[in-house]
Amino acid sequence: MKQEMKTRTVLATGAALALCLTFGALPTEARVGLAPQQQAARRGVSPRYMRAIATFDSRVRDYVAMREGLEEKMPTLAKDSTPEQIEAHKTAFQGAVRAARNGAKRGDIFTPVFAEYIRSIIRSAYRGRELQELRQTVMEAETKGVALRVNYPYPESNELVEMPPALLLKLPQLPKQVKYRFVGRNMLLVDRENGLIIDYMLKALP
Amino acid sequence: MKRIFACLMTIAVLSAGAFVNNASGQNLPSANSRASAGAAAAAPLKLSLPLKDGSVRFLVIGDTGTGSEKQHQLADVMTRYREIFPYEFVLMMGDNMYGGEKAQDFKNKFENVYKRLHDDKVKFYATLGNHDESNQRFYELFNMNGEEYYRFKKGNIAFYSLNSNYMDQKQIKWLEEQLAKDDSEWKIAFFHHPPYSSGGKHGSSLGLREIVEPIFLKYGVNAVFAGHEHFYERLKPQKGIYYFISGAGGKLRSGDVKDNSPLTEKAFDKDMSFMLLEIAGDELHFQVISRTAETVDSGVLTKQKRQSAASAK
Numbered sequence: 001m002k003q004e005m006k007t008r009t010v011l012a013t014g015a016a017l018a019l020c021l022t023f024g025a026l027p028t029e030a031r032v033g034l035a036p037q038q039q040a041a042r043r044g045v046s047p048r049y050m051r052a053i054a055t056f057d058s059r060v061r062d063y064v065a066m067r068e069g070l071e072e073k074m075p076t077l078a079k080d081s082t083p084e085q086i087e088a089h090k091t092a093f094q095g096a097v098r099a100a101r102n103g104a105k106r107g108d109i110f111t112p113v114f115a116e117y118i119r120s121i122i123r124s125a126y127r128g129r130e131l132q133e134l135r136q137t138v139m140e141a142e143t144k145g146v147a148l149r150v151n152y153p154y155p156e157s158n159e160l161v162e163m164p165p166a167l168l169l170k171l172p173q174l175p176k177q178v179k180y181r182f183v184g185r186n187m188l189l190v191d192r193e194n195g196l197i198i199d200y201m202l203k204a205l206p
Numbered sequence: 207m208k209r210i211f212a213c214l215m216t217i218a219v220l221s222a223g224a225f226v227n228n229a230s231g232q233n234l235p236s237a238n239s240r241a242s243a244g245a246a247a248a249a250p251l252k253l254s255l256p257l258k259d260g261s262v263r264f265l266v267i268g269d270t271g272t273g274s275e276k277q278h279q280l281a282d283v284m285t286r287y288r289e290i291f292p293y294e295f296v297l298m299m300g301d302n303m304y305g306g307e308k309a310q311d312f313k314n315k316f317e318n319v320y321k322r323l324h325d326d327k328v329k330f331y332a333t334l335g336n337h338d339e340s341n342q343r344f345y346e347l348f349n350m351n352g353e354e355y356y357r358f359k360k361g362n363i364a365f366y367s368l369n370s371n372y373m374d375q376k377q378i379k380w381l382e383e384q385l386a387k388d389d390s391e392w393k394i395a396f397f398h399h400p401p402y403s404s405g406g407k408h409g410s411s412l413g414l415r416e417i418v419e420p421i422f423l424k425y426g427v428n429a430v431f432a433g434h435e436h437f438y439e440r441l442k443p444q445k446g447i448y449y450f451i452s453g454a455g456g457k458l459r460s461g462d463v464k465d466n467s468p469l470t471e472k473a474f475d476k477d478m479s480f481m482l483l484e485i486a487g488d489e490l491h492f493q494v495i496s497r498t499a500e501t502v503d504s505g506v507l508t509k510q511k512r513q514s515a516a517s518a519k
Contacts (some may be wrong), residue, residue, distance in 0.1 A: 013337055079352030081344040083312035090341060096379070112426065140408075159303045159336050165373035165417040181371060192340040 030192070038171030045117070050063040052113035053172055059109045060189070062177045063198055067191065071098040094153055098175070109189060118187060118204050121170050122194040125146045134164055135205060138182045146183045153195045216433025232445065249499035253290050254491075261486035262361045263291060266396075267455035268433025269335065273315040277456040280497045284321045287495065291482055295326060295360070296320075299433025299452055300335025300370075300398030302348070307339050315456075317347065331358065333367040335398040335433060357384055363485055364390035369398035370414055370432075373406045378417065385425035392485060393427045400432035402441045404467030407459060408434055422447055424430050428510055430489060437463055437475035438494055440503060444469075446510050448490070454478045474502040 009049040031177050036057045045053070070093070077089045110118075126134050146154065154160075159183045171180060174189075178198065181188040187204035255263075266282060270277060284341065287293075303315055313508060317324065332348035334340065343350040350356055354369040355377050366384065369377060385393065400408075401415035411434075422430065423445055433453035441449040463473040477496045484491040494503040 033257075043492055059516045076363075077341075077344050082344035083309035084343065086312075086341050086344055099419075137413070156307050156339055160338075160371060162336055162371050162411070162414075164374075164413040166413050168372070168374045169417075173375060176376065195339065 039172060040148055048113060048115045049120075050055050052111055052117055053157070055111055056109060056114045056172065060174060060178060062110065062169055062172070066100060066192070067093075067097055067177065070100060071193070090194055097152050097191070097194055097196055101151050104199075106148075106150050106200060108150070110187075110201040115201040115204070118201065119206070123206055124205060125167065125170050131206065134167070136162060137162060138205060139184070141182070144182045148186060148188070148195055148197065148200050150185065152195055152197055154190050156195060210357075220243050223353065232272045245257060250502055251287060251290055251499055251504075253287075254493050254501065255291055255401055255484045256486065256491055258292070258486040260361075260486070261343065261484045262363055263293040263408060263484045263501070264360070264452070264484075265293045265296045266299065266431050266452045266481040266483060267449075268297060268398075268431075268453040269436055269457050270298065270319070270455035271301055271303040271311075271315040271337065272456040273311075273319060274456060274457075274498060277315075277476055278346050278480060279321055280455060280480060281319045281323075283495060284320075284480055287482060287498070288323070288326065288328070291484075293482065294328065296323070296330045297365070297367075297396050297431060298330055298332040298348070298456075299335045299431060301337045301456075302332050303339075304337050304456070307342070309392050311392045312345065330494045331365065331367060331444045332380040335370055335371050336371055336461040343446075355380065356394075356404050357388075359390065362391040364388050364393050365471060366393070368395060368418070370397040370411070372415060373417055377517055378421070382421060382425075385421065388407060388425070391489075394426070394427070394429045394431070395422065396431040398432060400439075400449070400453075401430065401450045402469050403432075403435050403451055404439055404441075404464045404470045405437070405459070406434040406462045406471060407450075410469075426510075426512060429507075431481075433460065435459065437473060438479045438481070438502065439463060439469075439473040440492075440494075444513055448507050450481065450492075452479065452481045452494075454512040455480055456516075472503045 017139040035042040036053045074092055138161055146158050163180055179190050179192050181190050185203050185205040186200055190197055303311055329349055330347055332350055342348055343352055343354055357366050399411040399414050401411055403410045429448040431450050435451050435453045435456050436457045436459035439451040456480050460475055463475045479494055479496050482493045488509040490507045492503055496502050
């Protein structure tokens, strides 16, 4: 386990250094590949928040490893799939992940301190008119009726709120399998393939 | 009084007969309404595109995924236009599937609507809207190659389909990398949310514009197509880039374009519409067609002279 952690740290640090060199032309916030802790360190985040970010990152990675393991056992969804294959894959994938995460509850990944950190990011990044615009973007979306339940699917008949790009650049980065989403003022973590709500936090938006 | 009641009942029955519901509750056109669609589609077609040898010809449509009668009517006009303007492919601006994405929805809201175009091997290239699940990227007829954002080339034109719902660091990096090495004559981006819009309900996606516009300028993107707004709008060129909105392929937000918007060059929000495009050399020719086969906008734009970061190397 220790060896695995060490390897992960070395890989993350190496990747971060390489990407810093490669994408030096990008704005600081847009430099890709930095682990969430490294991003936070650059912003002078407090040790308490740093620990919460590390926990969040680790739990997200654990989730991704688990769902990748389950998906590997399923028939591969090709890039030229039929609607029937897409629907069957999604249904089976949802069932497998839901069974594996039976008992998952709110706060397992969005820990209270991490949720506090997210709120602080949004509070400091969005004030006055910008906050109004962000609220407008989020609130105008047709997400009424989306039940906030961990390990249940985000209803496919509901709209997915456009995530403000500037905010995405400020939030801790996620692996491609997982996405941040807003439902009202609340922030969700949603699996991009099976559509399950992995976790959520209340009142992310002030 | 009885006569009035009988009249009202007759009207109600006839109106209800215009649609039939299938098992999934989807409105499907009845024989009567298909007849009215046929009448609309029978209107004479006019073409203002040059049909030059070797040109790249395509169609742009957005916010289609309803499966409604009117979407079928517009599809009829699209199909008829192919007889006089043989376009090779279609760009879809997102919201490809409203209100559910079961296998039957793919058929009701897409496959059946554009069946004759599929039969003719016209390729559709989709982008994801705010009503679309990521899994659409695996659907063979959307040609997304399993990716939420992707690039393809036709002739000397590079097309970039972006996921404007989720413009994260990975996508920005990919876009910059691709554009930096792209020496195509034309670079065209298409995605769902419009960086510039005169829409009353949504308006310009300012956050998205803040991120993508500097990249487009740096690397010489020539034209941008978007949807989300359920109308057609040709924007005045912004910092030299041509912007279009074509988001009335399945839904219409009638009267939503703000009067006297300083952004608007031309707009149409009275009916549903699609765009026909032909790129020949340095010229981009366009013609916008309504559901009743009327031409509501047309013209030609010349490729910008500015130098991109890629061509400057």
